[in-house]
Amino acid sequence: MLASVLNVKESKAFERMIVVAGLPVGHNDRSLTKLVKSHFQDIKNEGGVVEDVIYPTRTKGVAYVIFKEKKVAENVIRKKKHSLAEKVGTIQLTVSHVSEKVFSSVNATLDLSVFLGQVVLESLVRDLKRKIPSLCFSPLEQNGRISVQGSFLAMKKLKESLLLKASSLLEKDRSSTSEGGKWNRQSPRSSLQRSSNALESPRSSVPRATRCGETFVLDTDVFLYLKKKKSCYESMLKRSNVLCQETVDGEITTICIKNARSGLPPNNEKLVKEFIEKCSHALYFELRKETFVLEGKKKREKRDIKLACEQLNPRYLQVLINFYETHIDILGPSSDIYLFKQEVMKLIRQTVR
Structure with a gap:
């Protein structure tokens, strides 16, 4: 019971969290984190006690700042204009709620x-x-x-x-051409x-569309979450009697939809496409993504991170964990991702002790 009460209390952490974009890329992460924390603790910037600064993140130049009080986060966002004093000059920052920020790029x-x-x-x-x-x-x-x-x-x-x-x-x-010129093919x-x-893309490219009813592209992370965590995806395909060819290629997934049999409404494929695009569009703005980097770590560190993720997985039904050789991606609602990452780090610290 105590654990569930704590989870309910901490699930509102995203209300105290802001997204800070526009940070200079290529600077020392530790010093930049301290600079960001100092800026948002300054009362001149409508700041207050900063509980945590999450940086670096998956998206270059973006950090998450968590305040002790929700009111401070609201005041900081209300101020809108934030200038970070830096050695090379003044940097204009963009501040917003977590729910307003696209999670990936x-x-x-x-x-x-x-x-x-x-x-x-x-x-x-x-x-x-x-x-x-x-x-x-x-x-x-x-x-x-x-x-x-x-x-x-x-x-x-x-x-x-x-x-x-x-x-x-x-x-x-x-x-x-119609005036006598030669058309360049x-x-x-x-x-x-x-x-x-x-x-x-260095990591991916959009495959050439195959000949089928409807072809469109989605962000791979959003697609994987939609397919593995949202039952509406598979049920819609089954209910609509369509075949779906999915080609995952790096950051982009190409989906080709075709009717499974003849005699279906002529716009059936289009309706399925619109439904999937609508769902994915909503998820794109709701989800947050974090990464545990495995590359360069010792075998024991890699094992501890993987075990911690696997151990917490049943408790976080809205979190999707994708295991890769060099890293582990976690996707889900902002509050769940924040709590999940905190608990993973806690379990790792306990293992080290």
Whole structure:
């Protein structure tokens, strides 16, 4: 009974937690953590007693700050503008509730060389930055490649923008053809599709769509959680009489839906697709992801972390644990993930003693 009461009390820890984005990447983690804690404990910043600072996290430049009191977290967020004084200058931070922050991001390399001769690449990049300000772009390379980082949803918007641009250029080519010109078959749109929609991640790429009813992509972490923790996924597929081909490729999963038999409503596949996308979209904003790094640790440390996760697994039904050779990912609601990680660390400390 005591344990359950403590869990109920601690389950509200997310109410005292904020997400801090915009931290400088490449700095010493320990010193940056101290700097963040000092900033949010300062009453000038509407701060108060900081219980914990979680940094580094899975997402570069993002930290979680947990206050002792919920009121302090609310005051800090209400202030909105936060400037972190640092040796190299002043850094503007973005502060928000945990529930408002997307839990993961995608790193990709964009190949814009397919547009060479059609548009000025520098102008194209400026236009993309204006349309999708949440994305972070690296300097444009001479060969037309550029690195991009941002949320999965922002990446989908980027893909749509590029295909729209390619389509408009294709229409121009066709207009020129009707006036006596020769249509260039190596159009930007076809080139984009052949190069996996121009998004080639170091860890993953979007596979070329197969011929089937409906094909769409999801964030792999969200997809795994939806499939393993939400019974609505399998029940929807069974109830709708559809076959689902799932291709997991790094951070992106491609799903192909096709009717299992003839005679079903013509929009059946589309309805299933819309249902899955709606569920995944909601999860994308609800879930939080943390990682236990195994790479570089001793065998005993790796074993202790794995055993702790396995031991706690039955108590946290909303937490999905994915075991990999180099790390362990945990996904779930913010409050559950926070408690799960705290208990894992506690069990490890007890084992060391």
